Structure formats: structure tokens, C-alpha cells
Amino acid sequence: MxxxxxxxxxxxxxxxxxxxxxxxxxxxxxxxxxxxxxxxxxxxxxxxxxxxxxxxxxxxxxxxxxxxxxxxxxxxxxxxxxxxxxxxxxxxxxxxxxxxxxxxxRGAEPELSGLVPPPPSPALVLGLAGLTNHDNVGAALRNAAAFGADAVILDAESCDPLYRKSIRVSAGAALIQPFARLTADQDWLRLADSLGLQALALSPGAVETLDEGAAPARALLILGTEGPGLDATILARARPVRIPMAAGFDSLNVATAAGIALHSIARSQGRLDGGR
Amino acid sequence: MxxxxxxxxxxxxxxxxxxxxxxxxxxxxxxxxxxxxxxxxxxxxxxxxxxxxxxxxxxxxxxxxxxxxxxxxxxxxxxxxxxxxxxxxxxxxxxxxxxxxxxxxRGAEPELSGLVPPPPSPALVLGLAGLTNHDNVGAALRNAAAFGADAVILDAESCDPLYRKSIRVSAGAALIQPFARLTADQDWLRLADSLGLQALALSPGAVETLDEGAAPARALLILGTEGPGLDATILARARPVRIPMAAGFDSLNVATAAGIALHSIARSQGRLDGGR
Known part of the structure; x- marks a missing residue:
């Protein structure tokens, strides 16, 4: 009608x-x-x-x-x-x-286990730790949608993807990209284990560079804020990786870093359109 | 003293x-x-x-x-x-x-020819066409600095990298990243020719995907605004390339797209730190 x-x-x-x-x-x-x-x-x-x-x-x-x-x-x-x-x-x-x-x-929050396909399917999940800036959360959601992430997981400190400005900056990705909160009884590494994902912690101080060939088929990519970055406890338990940059100005916006890393992992997992 | x-x-x-x-x-x-x-x-x-x-x-x-x-x-x-x-x-x-x-x-605007190393050295130049948003110009400058671009060139429509908000969003990259304006008697393709660069036009409608192996050793990467994109005249004369994305949401912020493309080209040119 x-x-x-x-x-x-x-x-x-x-x-x-x-x-x-x-x-x-x-x-x-x-x-x-x-x-x-x-x-x-x-x-x-x-x-x-x-x-x-x-x-x-x-x-x-x-x-x-x-x-x-x-x-x-x-x-x-x-x-x-x-x-x-x-x-x-x-x-x-x-x-x-x-x-x-x-x-x-809003409706009910989705169950995380329902968002991520079970092994042995490839999986790509973006984890946002302590992102208190609505622009960055919106931009990260946009990049997650562009590169086909299965889910975005936000910790309790990160702000709401359905905040008005986040939706706008996400270009509407916040409305279609599945996301969920890390629950109080979870932590990033236990979550990765429970979903059969390898936890990659993006950190400028990492020794290993994010290399397309070596991206895991099932990845949880965790990013923290630009200043303090990720907790040492996360870095110690996850696989720290960095984006190689030019000498002298190794500074990327966190959502841009997420976009570059998601693009790289998604390509190596074969989940982008390739020869559309 | x-x-x-x-x-x-x-x-x-x-x-x-x-x-x-x-x-x-x-x-x-x-x-x-x-x-x-x-x-x-x-x-x-x-x-x-x-x-x-x-x-x-x-x-x-x-x-x-x-x-x-x-x-x-x-x-x-x-x-x-x-x-x-x-x-x-x-x-x-x-x-x-x-x-x-x-x-x-500000001082005097630098000569473009002095910013770009002559052939056969590798070269990477970012061209911004019609970017009228200060955040996007600042963010693009930040990404150019992070991936070691030799220069950023802005057309007359694009806004000023030294606008207060552009500097802030660039995290200060606008103060160290060489940039210059496209002069009225130049166009993008003549500029690429005069500097010995291959012009790549980033466009979601391109057939060719940006593939690391195939990046030219001397590249002028041109981006337009998110909505209208680049002029058909530029696309017809340059080599159009696109960033592969997930089906159904092929939408990236222009500065993020610049960051992903610069990262990809800079890596294939071997200009990033690799094993620092």
C-alpha cells in the first residue's frame, strides 16, 4: 500500500x-x-x-x-x-x-556469536578500545562496512555508533554494519578465543608490520586511541602489528589506520570484489 | 641565546x-x-x-x-x-x-619542480581536485606525510592547507609536508607529463583495481570529491584505478581513500620503513 x-x-x-x-x-x-x-x-x-x-x-x-x-x-x-x-x-x-x-x-543488541561466521570460514572483526570521539567511531564504522568486516565490537568506553554525529560521519554505515558491545564479563583476548579469531593489536610500536601475506584467515583487529594506544596487557597477549610509514611522521588518524589495516587484511582474505 | x-x-x-x-x-x-x-x-x-x-x-x-x-x-x-x-x-x-x-x-610558494625528485628516482605526488572541505584537506595532508609523499598539489578550488582547522586536522603535517597549487596555466595531465609522473585517477567506477605490484615508480595520484568525483576529462586521459571494496557499500571518505592508496603505492615503491 x-x-x-x-x-x-x-x-x-x-x-x-x-x-x-x-x-x-x-x-x-x-x-x-x-x-x-x-x-x-x-x-x-x-x-x-x-x-x-x-x-x-x-x-x-x-x-x-x-x-x-x-x-x-x-x-x-x-x-x-x-x-x-x-x-x-x-x-x-x-x-x-x-x-x-x-x-x-534500536531493538535488542545482537549476539556476537551470531555475527561472526564459525570456523573454518574467513572472518574479520574490528575491535575499538576506548574510542571516545564520535567522528572516529563513525569513520571506523564506515571503513568496516567498506571492507566487509563481519562485525565491529566496541568496549564500554567507546562511544555510541548510533549517536547522531557518528551516523552522519559513518555515511550511514552505522545502520547496516553489524556492531555489538564487549560485555563486562568479556575481554578482548577471551573474546577472540571464544570466536576462534586471532587477535591483532594495531600499535605504532610493534615490530611486525601488517603484511598482506601473513594476515590470519580469522582476525580480530583491535585499535585504541591515538594518544595512549592500547593497554600493555592487550599488547602482551595479542599479536602486535603496525602499519609501515615514512620516517619522521608516523601519525595516522585511528579510523584511517583502521581503514588501511582492514583493506589489507580483507584483501589477503579474498573478501573484496577483486574482478567485479 | x-x-x-x-x-x-x-x-x-x-x-x-x-x-x-x-x-x-x-x-x-x-x-x-x-x-x-x-x-x-x-x-x-x-x-x-x-x-x-x-x-x-x-x-x-x-x-x-x-x-x-x-x-x-x-x-x-x-x-x-x-x-x-x-x-x-x-x-x-x-x-x-x-x-x-x-x-x-607563509613565505613564498615553492616551485613544484623543486619538490619532486627527477627521474629515474621513485616519486609519489598526491593531487587534490576540488576538495572544498578543510577537514578532508587536513586529513589528506596528514596521510601524505605519513606515507612520505614528495608533494601534495591542490587545484584552485581546493581549500587552504594552512587554514586553522586544516592544520589541526592534519596533526601539523600541513607545516612539514611540501604542497603547492596547480597554476592556472597547468592541468593535471600536463603537470604529470612535465614531471615525468604517471597520472593515476582514483575513481570508484574504474575497472582496474589499485594493485601493489602494478603501481608506477613515479606516480601522481589524483582524487576528487566524494560526490561528483573527478572530471570525465581527467579520467579519460589518466589511468583510472579503484580501491576494491565489499559489495554493497563502496563508500570511503576521500582522505581515507587517499591514505589507503598512498600506503599501497608507497609500499610498492619501497619508500616505507619496512624493517626499521
Missing amino acids: EPVPETVTDPDDPRLEPYARIRERDLVGRGNRFIVEGEVTLRLLLGRRSRFRAESILLLPERWPSLAGAVAACPEPPPVFLAARAVMSTVAGFPIHRGVLAVGL | EPVPETVTDPDDPRLEPYARIRERDLVGRGNRFIVEGEVTLRLLLGRRSRFRAESILLLPERWPSLAGAVAACPEPPPVFLAARAVMSTVAGFPIHRGVLAVGL
Whole structure:
């Protein structure tokens, strides 16, 4: 059935409540909800590969025609509200430019064991330790999706991939790339063992360089923050590897380092398109 | 001679004028000057590999002891002003947290031919076409420095690597990585010819994947913006290559793509540290 959008003119309309004071709520969290901005990201939320359900969509009226098809193709099309720019901006609490917002529902966190294929299949999992910057988490998710990682695992300190800015920086990858949290009773090395993965700890101080030929067929690639890096306890128990760099400026952004390492491992595992 | 810092208490002191209204001036440009923020970046500006001279330095008093050595080691130590946080914030026009600022001088733009070693030496040059986002330009410079590119060349549309935010995102690489502008009478392909470089155009639509073995010993790697990508005229005349990705989400940030491609080419050229 073709979804029929409803026009909303009152900024206090209770149906728009989840869109109210977006920035203030970024700080305190939204419980089971998250905010998606922009057309590319909304299409991923509505698409076949999305891990989440849209609760509702809020658009400028002129954005509806180009998005109607994507909404109709959704198995359970969410309600669509149309509002003038001034109404959207009043509700959101800042000027809305692109005019495409949606509220997504988190649902239950997936079981890690269900995300990673069992041995002897190749497997590639990205572990993020202590990444407290939303841009870096979003960018790392984007790179994980680009290189087909089976899952991203975040420790308790790392920030939320479904934070508004993380989703935006991820180019929507946060909505399709499977991710899960490291639970309190797990640690990185026990996790690797339980899933049959070899733990690689990316560290500029490692002796071994990340070499395509030597990448394990089942890898958990762990990265820490740029300054302190990974805990000595992780480095001691995992296989430390580094990305070779030019002399004198061995400094990479953590998400970029993740991208380079994932590209290298994914190629050697044969999981990229090769001769598409 | 040990430099002696001078304490400044008046926000209207004319010696602090280059630090006034930092954000407003970001918009209009600073002519021959640029602003450096933070200790890591200041050390690069003062260091041996810096391409620029510091005109002056402005610090919170407590930051001086740890930086005195780096200033003293400078061939021509610039004047150092110390100011209380309230004075610094008043001058800059926003709250100064880290308490480390400097003004750099651009000097003359380097000649491109002087940056790229002549044949038959290996050469690696990064070309940025139409990159209008300061974060992306800064991040691309950082990756160029990390993988030892000889030079970065920016077209007229691309933004300034010495913009305050570009320097910050580059982790200071903008201060040491040689870069220059594509002049109005040049185009990318003529430039590659004149320097004896093979032009590689990174494009998701390319048939050929970037393969380490096949990287040219003298490469100009050209990247465009994420949306429109490179001009068809460039793609038609250069050798288009792509980074292989997972099916279904072939989307990389442009600076990340630059990092992955530079890493791949630099490795095959043998310019990375290998067994340091």
C-alpha cells in the first residue's frame, strides 16, 4: 500500500515529540531511539540491509516525491510527517537545511556469536578500545562496512555508533554494519578465543608490520586511541602489528589506520570484489 | 641565546593583534599569516622539518617551561608572549583551553619542480581536485606525510592547507609536508607529463583495481570529491584505478581513500620503513 504522508503544522504536535530539542538530547541520550539525518542515510535505514526499524520520518514537503518509493518499498512503512521548514526548525531547535529526518529504533543488541561466521570460514572483526570521539567511531564504522568486516565490537568506553554525529560521519554505515558491545564479563583476548579469531593489536610500536601475506584467515583487529594506544596487557597477549610509514611522521588518524589495516587484511582474505 | 618570554596583560597590546578575532579572520583569510594551535603542532612549526617560520608565540604562563627548549633550539627564536587565560580568550574571541597559539608566516610558494625528485628516482605526488572541505584537506595532508609523499598539489578550488582547522586536522603535517597549487596555466595531465609522473585517477567506477605490484615508480595520484568525483576529462586521459571494496557499500571518505592508496603505492615503491 502506498504510504500517505500527513502534514503537521503545529510544532507542539505530540507526533513530533521525538524530534524535539535534538542537540540537547544528543547529550543525554534517547533511550531506545536514534536520529537519522539526510537522504542517503535515510535510504540506508529503510533499505534491505538496515539493522534497524524507522519509527517515523519527518520531511520538508518538497523532499517527499523523491523518497516515496523508498518508503513504499519498506516491509513496514513508517508514518511520514511533512512540515514546513520553520516548523521543523522550531521542533529540532536549530535550522534544518536538508529537510530529511527520521527516528530509528534500536531493538535488542545482537549476539556476537551470531555475527561472526564459525570456523573454518574467513572472518574479520574490528575491535575499538576506548574510542571516545564520535567522528572516529563513525569513520571506523564506515571503513568496516567498506571492507566487509563481519562485525565491529566496541568496549564500554567507546562511544555510541548510533549517536547522531557518528551516523552522519559513518555515511550511514552505522545502520547496516553489524556492531555489538564487549560485555563486562568479556575481554578482548577471551573474546577472540571464544570466536576462534586471532587477535591483532594495531600499535605504532610493534615490530611486525601488517603484511598482506601473513594476515590470519580469522582476525580480530583491535585499535585504541591515538594518544595512549592500547593497554600493555592487550599488547602482551595479542599479536602486535603496525602499519609501515615514512620516517619522521608516523601519525595516522585511528579510523584511517583502521581503514588501511582492514583493506589489507580483507584483501589477503579474498573478501573484496577483486574482478567485479 | 635562551629566549626570554614577555608577559602581556593588556588584550589591546598591539603585539597580540595577529591573534585577535581568530574565528572571524578564519573566514576572510590572513594574507601571509596563519594560526597554529596546540603543543604538538607548535613543535612541528619550530622543528627542523618545518617549511615555515613562526612570527610569534602566545602561551599561558604554565605552558612555557615545557616549550622553552623547543623555542631555544629554533635557528631564529620568535618572540614569546605569556598571557593569562582571560587575556588570551579576550584577544582570540573565544575560550582558549590548551593555551598554546602561534602565528606562522607563509613565505613564498615553492616551485613544484623543486619538490619532486627527477627521474629515474621513485616519486609519489598526491593531487587534490576540488576538495572544498578543510577537514578532508587536513586529513589528506596528514596521510601524505605519513606515507612520505614528495608533494601534495591542490587545484584552485581546493581549500587552504594552512587554514586553522586544516592544520589541526592534519596533526601539523600541513607545516612539514611540501604542497603547492596547480597554476592556472597547468592541468593535471600536463603537470604529470612535465614531471615525468604517471597520472593515476582514483575513481570508484574504474575497472582496474589499485594493485601493489602494478603501481608506477613515479606516480601522481589524483582524487576528487566524494560526490561528483573527478572530471570525465581527467579520467579519460589518466589511468583510472579503484580501491576494491565489499559489495554493497563502496563508500570511503576521500582522505581515507587517499591514505589507503598512498600506503599501497608507497609500499610498492619501497619508500616505507619496512624493517626499521
